[in-house]
Amino acid sequence: MLFRITALMLMLTTVFSACEKDDPPMADNLIQFEAADQGLGTDVNSKDITIKLSRNSDAAIPVTVELTETGVVYGTHYTTSPAAAAGIITLTIPAGSNSVSFNVTKKADILLNGDESVSFNIKAAGTPVGQTTKLKLSFGSIVSTGTSLELNGGEGGSSAVNHVFVDFSNNVQTAVNRKVYDLKFASGADWRVLLNNVAGWAAVKTNKTDINAVNEGDVTLASMQIGYGFGTLAMIDDVEGDITKNAMGEVSATESDNKVFLVSTAGATFTPPAITAIKKIRVLRNANGYTLQYADINATTFQTLTIEKNSAYNFRFASFATGVVSVEPAKDRWDIVWGWSFYKAFDDVTSKWIPYAYSDLVFSNRSGNVQAAEVLTSTVSYADFKESNIAAVTFDTRSDAIGAKWRLASQTGAGVYTDRFYVVKDGAGNVYKLKFVNFHPSDGGKRGYPNIEYKLVKKA
Secondary structure: OHHHHHHHHHHHHHHHHHHHHHOOOOOOOOEEEOOOEEEOOOOOOEEEEEEEEOOOOOOOEEEEEEEEEEOOOEOOOEEEEOOOEOOEEEEEEOOOOOEEEEEEEEOOOOOOOOOOEEEEEEEEEOOOEOOOOEEEEEOOOOOOOEEEEEOOOOOOHHHOOEEEEEEOOOOEEEEEEOOOOOEEEEOOOOOEEEEOOOOOOEEEEOOOOOHHHOOHHHOOHHHHOOEOOEOOHHHOOOOOOOHHHOOOOEOOOOHHHOOOEEEEOOOOOOOOOOHHHEEEEEEEEOOOEEEEEEEEOOOOOOEEEEEEOOOOOOEEEEEOOOEEEOOOOOOOOOOEEEEEEEEEEEEOOOOEEEEEEEEEEEEEOHHHOOEEEEEEOOOOOOOOOOHHHHHHOOOEOOOOOOEOOOEEEEOOEEEEOOOEEEEEEOOOOOEEEEEEEEOOHHHOOOOOOOEEEEEEEEOO
16 A cells, blocks of 8 residues: 555656646746836826836846936935935836835926936846836826736735726826725715715715714614615715716715715625714814814714815725825726625615625716716727727716626636727827727636726827
8 A cells, every 4th residue: 555655656746747847937037117108297296116026026126217307407306215326226126026116206496398308228127128128217297108007915815905097198107005085075066975985985964963972772783784785875876987976975065964974984885884883973164174173983082174166076084093195196097996895786686775895896977077078899899999089979977987896706617708888088189099908817807907998199
């Protein structure tokens, strides 16, 4: 018996060794910039520049970046962090990571014509370089002709920790942890407070105006449960992006009309949320924006936070833990956002639409006047779509114009639909065609890191 086991082990070892020898070598871990061109508009003071690897590295990767200036001088017109020495920035991609960033900041009170730029070149690296080894940063707004991007959803796979904003005209993506905030406050003419739909928060209204008088006796935890067939669409904000259909309604100019709301921060759950996940809030207007009163549900005192409106942004954001936080880029600095979010599904049992947690949703910047349309390749291919085809496109102003229609994700298979692409008109009127390349192992991608390609079709 011992001989047979030993012989079997030897045979298996031989087979595995043979397989290992026959395995193809792993592809080079290429290093490159996210894009070849980016802009630092007159209203933007700084920008993070990202250098990426094809995949996470087991070891730290040294990188040196060389600067070439056109019309600007280091230290006089701009600086970098880390600082450059003799025209070189020295960086390191940490072990276990696939990227590193450096910051470029314009000096205050300088006069520029808008045609100045700095070119960054990957001069040396501890790994082979890819195609995009140079990046030109213009000290003025640009209108990109298009590029390819891998969106940085971060860890979590189908429940990626980040939601990612993309600005086509500037070739910029902004990844933000989707649980960094709890509420968002409209900065325009509307007086509306919205929930964090991308984390799965929900709200119900009480009949009280005294926040200290509200406690767990005013709600059943089962009524706060949402997702996986529980809850109603009235507990979340409009999934098509109409802020006038928000869960908590308008913040009234008449203070006594503003009721206390209970907010669940438990997200989508199979069981009722814990009492510790329930917050109570009341929002009032003030001269410059909003006054937020908030506390744990059984607290007898509350905290107050002032959130000022800012017309450069669609919303201002607040966290119960950290106060006012930065989330969205300026309203004219993003076109689409990708990530996990509450959406809706049709329940055949009740014949009603219900809240449903979706991965890999894409929303357009409705408040920033971004519109989108789907085009089937049976009508015209992505490669052949040009300016003359725009007239036949019907743009959709709803934020879910793209939604989940670009990908299949089910137990029977997953991947990008290859029979369609999208056309996006940004707030300035530039028109781009957008193709989703992959997002899942089934189509050669990685969950949480979708790849997209877009090209300028018509400049505004």
